[in-house]
Amino acid sequence: MGNLEKRKFSVREIRQDFPALRQQVYGKNLIYFDNGATSQKPQFVLDAINQYYSKDNANIHRGVHHLSQKATTEFEAARTTIQHYLNAAKKEEIIFTKGTTDGINLVASSFGELLSAGDEIIISAMEHHSNIVPWQLLCERKKTLLKVIPINQKGELDMLAYEALLSPKTKLVAVTHISNTLGTINPIDEIIQKAHHFGAKVLIDGAQSIQHTRIDVQELNCDFFVFSGHKVFGPTGIGVLYGKEALLNEMPPYQGGGDMIAKVTFEKTTYNELPFKFEAGTPHIAGGICLGKALAYFHQFDLKEIEKYERDLAEYAQDLLSTFEEVTIIGTAKEKTSVVSFHVNGIHPFDIGTLLDKQGIAVRTGHHCTQPLMDFYKIPGTIRASFAFYNTKEEIDTFIAAVDKSIMMLK
Amino acid sequence: MMTIQEKQAEIVADFAIYDDWMEKYEYIIELGKDLPLIDPAKKTSDRLIEGCQSQVWLDAAIVGDKIRFTADSDAIITKGIIGLLIRVFDNETPENIAKSDVHFIQEIGLQEHLSPTRSNGLASMVKKIKLLALSALS
Ligand SMILES: Cc1ncc(COP(=O)(O)O)c(C=O)c1O
Numbered sequence: 001m002g003n004l005e006k007r008k009f010s011v012r013e014i015r016q017d018f019p020a021l022r023q024q025v026y027g028k029n030l031i032y033f034d035n036g037a038t039s040q041k042p043q044f045v046l047d048a049i050n051q052y053y054s055k056d057n058a059n060i061h062r063g064v065h066h067l068s069q070k071a072t073t074e075f076e077a078a079r080t081t082i083q084h085y086l087n088a089a090k091k092e093e094i095i096f097t098k099g100t101t102d103g104i105n106l107v108a109s110s111f112g113e114l115l116s117a118g119d120e121i122i123i124s125a126m127e128h129h130s131n132i133v134p135w136q137l138l139c140e141r142k143k144t145l146l147k148v149i150p151i152n153q154k155g156e157l158d159m160l161a162y163e164a165l166l167s168p169k170t171k172l173v174a175v176t177h178i179s180n181t182l183g184t185i186n187p188i189d190e191i192i193q194k195a196h197h198f199g200a201k202v203l204i205d206g207a208q209s210i211q212h213t214r215i216d217v218q219e220l221n222c223d224f225f226v227f228s229g230h231k232v233f234g235p236t237g238i239g240v241l242y243g244k245e246a247l248l249n250e251m252p253p254y255q256g257g258g259d260m261i262a263k264v265t266f267e268k269t270t271y272n273e274l275p276f277k278f279e280a281g282t283p284h285i286a287g288g289i290c291l292g293k294a295l296a297y298f299h300q301f302d303l304k305e306i307e308k309y310e311r312d313l314a315e316y317a318q319d320l321l322s323t324f325e326e327v328t329i330i331g332t333a334k335e336k337t338s339v340v341s342f343h344v345n346g347i348h349p350f351d352i353g354t355l356l357d358k359q360g361i362a363v364r365t366g367h368h369c370t371q372p373l374m375d376f377y378k379i380p381g382t383i384r385a386s387f388a389f390y391n392t393k394e395e396i397d398t399f400i401a402a403v404d405k406s407i408m409m410l411k
Numbered sequence: 412m413m414t415i416q417e418k419q420a421e422i423v424a425d426f427a428i429y430d431d432w433m434e435k436y437e438y439i440i441e442l443g444k445d446l447p448l449i450d451p452a453k454k455t456s457d458r459l460i461e462g463c464q465s466q467v468w469l470d471a472a473i474v475g476d477k478i479r480f481t482a483d484s485d486a487i488i489t490k491g492i493i494g495l496l497i498r499v500f501d502n503e504t505p506e507n508i509a510k511s512d513v514h515f516i517q518e519i520g521l522q523e524h525l526s527p528t529r530s531n532g533l534a535s536m537v538k539k540i541k542l543l544a545l546s547a548l549s
Pocket of ligand 1: 037179
């Protein structure tokens with residue numbers, strides 16, 4: 001994905017690419033501010049899904065016939081697209097998974113096999129449940145220990161505490177690049193360097209960063225990077241685990257089945273090489289191909305321009321929300337992406353969310369699968385507006401008026 | 412006295428005058444605000460129906476041959492809908508409750524609040540009311 005001429009960023013044109021944005025709910029034009037949960041899909045990806053199932057559908061890696069070879073070629077081409085997108089050194093380092101959760105469970109299971117009792121794993125206080133529970137399960141299985149990097153009131157990692165947690169016992173640091181609840185962008189460069197100093201490996205949860213910032217896994221030097229296709233304009237049920245080749249080779253397979261074997265006998269089975277060793281069974285072929293298309297679509301744009309546009313949207317929303325006396329913004333880190341979480345004093349987030357919904361606005365309310373974080377802030381949940389590059393300031397104006405109306409009704 | 416069936420019909424009629432969603436919710440919020448508070452001493456974990464979004468506390472007491480319900484929630488809209496459920500089920504015999512069919516929620520378009528995936532405790536609350544009635548019968 002070299003230096004092709006980038007498509008000029010025009011929000012009006014981009015909105016035309018996303019049919020889901022052109023609909024009404026409860027008689028109001030839909031305003032979709034739940035991009036942190038999942039993104040909408042461009043027509044380009046929808047067409048690719050349709051094309052695959054109507055013309056190219058076949059099982060891959062096993063057929064001699066034309067369609068099977070075509071599907072295999074497309075699926076492997078998607079792997080190459082993803083490799084280039086992440087700037088991974090080799091396409092064998094790109095493993096297709098079901099999503100972020102699946103990727104983390106794969107690492108917890110297979111890399112976890114290499115750990116012994118007393119080894120330590122570090123996560124942070126702002127992790128999604130999917131980057132907490134797999135490690136807890138591993139700790140039960142292997143008697144390893146889980147350590148948690150604390151955060152400050154603004155929602156930033158306490159980097160001094162992180163350093164204090166690191167030791168030769170640390171075998172893995174698993175942290176989110178961007179917090180789905182707070183929007184905090186974590187200093188992963190520094191986290192990775194410091195972990196490597198102690199010989200620990202690092203897994204970056206990129207579920208919330210892949211759709212907002214440029215990722216270069218070689219420059220970052222992370223050992224694992226996971227993300228979900230559905231949050232970056234691709235289909236659900238498909239995701240990616242990037243892992244360094246040597247490390248993936250060291251790890252035992254995750255699941256057994258077709259595609260992941262070299263030779264099977266009842267006495268001894270040998271495993272296929274990377275990436276297939278970690279892809280047992282028929283994969284989500286359409287998903288893989290169309291995730292490739294989604295990244296190709298997104299790659300038309302200059303990410304720097306998009307990042308700036310999205311941050312402007314979030315700042316605009318945050319400034320307007322801050323004018324409400326009753327509103328507290330949850331997550332005020334210096335480095336933040338386009339997520340605005342807030343709490344209205346004396347009003348339950350569920351009530352605001354329900355009234356916004358009836359005004360055509362989709363936001364997420366609740367604990368966002370980060371219950372420990374809600375305990376830290378001593379609130380039952382937040383209302384979260386998360387923006388994508390197809391959102392506009394006009395939509396934010398409508399949203400602010402709807403928040404105002406909701407608060408008036410609930411007070 | 413009205414039957415459970417008649418009480419449901421009355422609620423459906425009450426809601427028929429609102430044609431706008433926000434008006435319906437304005438009414439539900441009023442109901443929520445009017446619902447008598449549950450005695451704080453009764454907000455115990457055995458009365459708690461935990462939901463992912465909001466929580467519900469339900470207390471039941473047998474008075475004569477009837478069951479009396481009081482309930483509460485930390486979210487006002489949930490509380491408003493609780494108010495409607497209480498209006499239907501409170502001061503009824505276990506028998507009537509056990510054989511009743513809750514259809515008014517569907518008819519006034521609030522079924523999303525009762526879907527188990529909504530996990531705000533309301534679906535479990537209806538189930539619990541029925542179970543309480545059944546256990547009072549046996
Ligand atoms: C930071 C973070 N990690 C992990 C996940 C889990 O992603 P998925 O449900 O697609 O596996 C999410 C999704 O909400 C997330 O925001």
